[in-house]
Amino acid sequence: MLSIQADNPVIELKSLVKKYGDFTAVDYLSLNVYPGEIFGLLGPNGAGKTTTILMMLGLTEPTSGSVKVCGIDSTRNPMQVKRKVGYMPDDVGFYEDRSAFDNLMYTSGLNRIPPKEGRERALRLLERVGLAEAAHKRVGTFSRGMRQRLGLADVLIKQPEVIILDEPTLGIDPEGVRELLALIEELSRKEGLTVLLSSHHLHQVQQICDRVGLFVRGKLIASGDIDTLSRQLDGAPAHRIELDVATAAEPIEDSIRGMEGVLSVTRKETERLASSQGEAAPVTLVVTSHSDLTAELADFVVRQGVRIHGLRPHRYGLDDIYHRYFEGGETRERMG
C-alpha cells in the first residue's frame, strides 16, 4: 500500500468544481488514485459521481480546478486521455441489432486498431468475459449481466491503462455481481490496471476495493481503506456485538448497559422472515463499545442466567459509515 502511494497518481483531481447554474454538482473535490489500485467512489445517486467521471474523460468541462489522468490534462487533451482510459457508462448501451462481436469490432475500429488485430482481441476478450458462445448473437437478446460483461470487454479492447466503471453492478443478480467483481479484481491484479469504480452498493465496493472515497453532495467526505475510514469518522464506536438471547427479560438490557465500556444497547427489530418461529424466538440485542467486549459480554450474560442463542461480533463496516452519511434526504429520493 505504502509503496503504491509513493508513485505518481494516475488520476489526480485538484479542487475540482462543477456547477450547473446555482446547483453545485462537484464541490472542490481533490482526489488521487494510484497505479494498480482499485478505487471505489461511493455515494448515493446524485452525489456527483458520474459528473466527476465525465470530467476525468474530458466529456464535461469543469467550472474550475484541474483533472489529470496519466499526467495528461483531461480538459485540454481529451483525445489522449480517452486513448488511455476505458470507460463503461452506467447502463451501458450497445447497438442492439448488431452482434456482440460487431459491437466490439466497432469500438476497436474507433481506436484505430487494425482489423486483424481487433478481431483477435475481440474474440479473446469475449472468451475471457464468458461470452464466447454468444459472440455472434444480437446484443438485443442479451441479459443485463451479459451486457455488463460485454461492456467490460468493450472497455478492455483498447488495452487501457485505467478503467473507469460507472455503477458496473447496477441491476445484475447477486451471482452476476460476484462474477463481474471477480473478473474486475482479476484484471486489476493480473494486468496491473488501475480501476476506478463508482457505486452506491457498499458491500460490493467493500469486497474488491483497496481504497474507497465517500462522496456526498459533491464533496469527498472521507477516503482511504476501511480502517482509515472508520478512524476518520469522528466518534464512531469501533465495535458492535449482536447478541441473540432467549426471550429478553427487560432487566438484562439495563444490566448490560451497566457494564464497563458499553456505549449503548438497543433491541434490534426482528426480521420478518425469521419471525415465523413463534413466541419462543430469541431477541437480538445490539451492543456497541469502544473496545472488544465479546468475551466479557458472553460471560456476563451467562452469569445472569440468560441463554445465548447467538453472538456475532462486528467491526464497524462500510454499512454503518454509509448509513451515517447517506441516510439524509438523499436515500429517500432514491427510493422514490
Place this chain on the structure above:
Amino acid sequence: MSVWADKWRAAIGGNPRRKEADSAGVTGRSTPPFWVMVQKEFGDHIRSWRFVILLAIITLACVGSIYAAITALKAGVSSTDDPTDTRFLFLSMFTASDGNLPNFLTFLSFLAPLIGIAIGFDSVNSERNKGTLSRVLSQPVHRDDFLNAKFVAGLLLIAVVIFSLGFLVMGMGLFTIGYPPTPEEFGRVVVVLLMTTVYVGLWLNLSLLFSVRFKQAATSALSGIALWIFFLVFYGMILNLIAGAITPSDTSDASSVIQYSNTMQFLSRISPSELFQEAAQTLLLPDTRTLNPFVTQEQAYLAISAPLSFGQSLLLVWPHIVAMIAETAVCFAASYVLFMRQEVRSRS
C-alpha cells in the same frame, strides 16, 4: 526517412503509434475513426427496414411517373407548339405527364423531404437513449466527428439513392422511347440529380437538428414532418394572404407593382421546395429563359425562340443552388453548436 514518415502520419492522424501494434509488427495504418463511423452508419441505414420501405415508395413513384411520362410522350404532348419538335425529348421524360400522375420532378420534390427526415430524425437522440452515445464518445474520437459522420453517411446514402433512381428513369426511358440523350441532356439531368441530393441533404440536416434538440425520436420526427407539411401546404396559403394584404392599389404604378412582385418572389423563395422546383424546372425545360416575371413586350417579341444553352441555364439557377447550400449550412451549424454544448450523459 521513416522517422519523418511517422511524424507526418502522427501529425495528420494525431495518432501516436501504439506500443502493442509495433511489437506485433503491425503498421499503424488503419481507417480513421471518422470513416469507421461513416461505414457503420451507412451499413445501419441500408440494413434498416425504414430504408427498404422508403426505397419501395420512391421506386413506385418513379415507375409511376415514367409510365405517365411515356403515355404522355406517345400522345405527342412533348412540345406544345410543334409536335414534330424532338429537341430535348429525352428531358421531357422527367417533366411530362399525362395528367393522371404527377411527373418525376413533382414526385421527387414531394418525396425528397420525406427521405431526408426519415434518415435523420432519430440519428442522435436514439443513440443517446440507447446509451451508445456516451460509449462512443468515450473512445478517442472527436466529438464533432460523430455528428459529421451522421451527416456524411446520410448524404452519401441519399446521393446513391437519388442517382440510382435518376439513372433508372433514364435507362427505362431509353428502352421505351428509344431516343438517346445528347451529352447536354445528360449533363442537365446529372446536375438536377446533384441538386436533388443537396435538397434532400437540407432536409436531412434539418431533421438532424431536431434529433439533437429533441430527446424523443417521435418528437423530432413530428417536428420534421410538421415543417414539411408547413412548406407543402400552408406556406402557399400564407403567401396568398400576404399577397392580398400588400397588393398595390394602383396597378398603373409600375414601380410599386414591380416592388410588390419582387417581395412576393423573395418570400416564396424562402421555401426550399420552391427554390428546388424553380431550379430543377429551369434545368429540365431549357426553354425557360428567365425567372423574372417581368418581361417587356419588346423583350418577349424580339427574343429568339431558342432554348438556353446548358451553361446559361446553370447560370440562371446558380443563386438557387447557393441558397440551398446556405440553408443546409445554417441548419448544420445550428445542430453542430447545439450538439457540442450538450452534456453527454448516458440515457438522460
